[in-house]
Amino acid sequence: MCHRQQAEVTAMNNLFSNIPDDLPGELLETLLDAEAIRFERIVSHGHASPEGFWYDQQQQEWVIVLKGAARLQFEGDDDVLEMKPGDYVNIPAHKRHRVEWTIPDAPTVWLAVHYG
Amino acid sequence: MCHRQQAEVTAMNNLFSNIPDDLPGELLETLLDAEAIRFERIVSHGHASPEGFWYDQQQQEWVIVLKGAARLQFEGDDDVLEMKPGDYVNIPAHKRHRVEWTIPDAPTVWLAVHYG
Numbered sequence: 001m002c003h004r005q006q007a008e009v010t011a012m013n014n015l016f017s018n019i020p021d022d023l024p025g026e027l028l029e030t031l032l033d034a035e036a037i038r039f040e041r042i043v044s045h046g047h048a049s050p051e052g053f054w055y056d057q058q059q060q061e062w063v064i065v066l067k068g069a070a071r072l073q074f075e076g077d078d079d080v081l082e083m084k085p086g087d088y089v090n091i092p093a094h095k096r097h098r099v100e101w102t103i104p105d106a107p108t109v110w111l112a113v114h115y116g
Numbered sequence: 117m118c119h120r121q122q123a124e125v126t127a128m129n130n131l132f133s134n135i136p137d138d139l140p141g142e143l144l145e146t147l148l149d150a151e152a153i154r155f156e157r158i159v160s161h162g163h164a165s166p167e168g169f170w171y172d173q174q175q176q177e178w179v180i181v182l183k184g185a186a187r188l189q190f191e192g193d194d195d196v197l198e199m200k201p202g203d204y205v206n207i208p209a210h211k212r213h214r215v216e217w218t219i220p221d222a223p224t225v226w227l228a229v230h231y232g
Binding site: 009011012013014015016017031032034035036037039060062064066074081083084085086087088089090091092095111113115116 | 130150151178190206
């Protein structure tokens, strides 16, 4: 007889837990790294990308703000994207972007999914 | 000269917006359907899976509760997983599971990512 081996459920975790009070830099944690897909939690606390720095990524990124507030900037676009909790965007591969601002007085919690 | 055509950023949307007051059934919306990956928002309002029904999915599912509260049950497991906002789990393909309960007096908002 053949029983299919069932993979186990990953232990449950909480996206809003274990946020340090003191964050000298952005906190980036990989939540799951599977073939061609990576889940990340990012916690910002007033952090922004360095002036003139642009992310230029090989993969697509689906990103949502779950707490706090942020402004996302795309190269060649005068407007910034004001993001509040629940707001999400899909950023195509090689679409250059940077975090222009995050709210200074509270943590901003992002969930980012890199794929494709 | 060759300019690479840059794909456009999907218009921003909000995961917590447009939740109808009256939900006769669960609300399931596909947020993004790309090759081998699908993002869904699910809104439950006291809904549960029918008694004896089990989800048995071809793909893996990474799922997070963002509002409300839910209980997730896995076949052959006596314990249920109590999920509150921020709690996430990764459900392997063909791991049979059902939603045993969602809080009756408020919407429960899930984000589900099907992949692999």
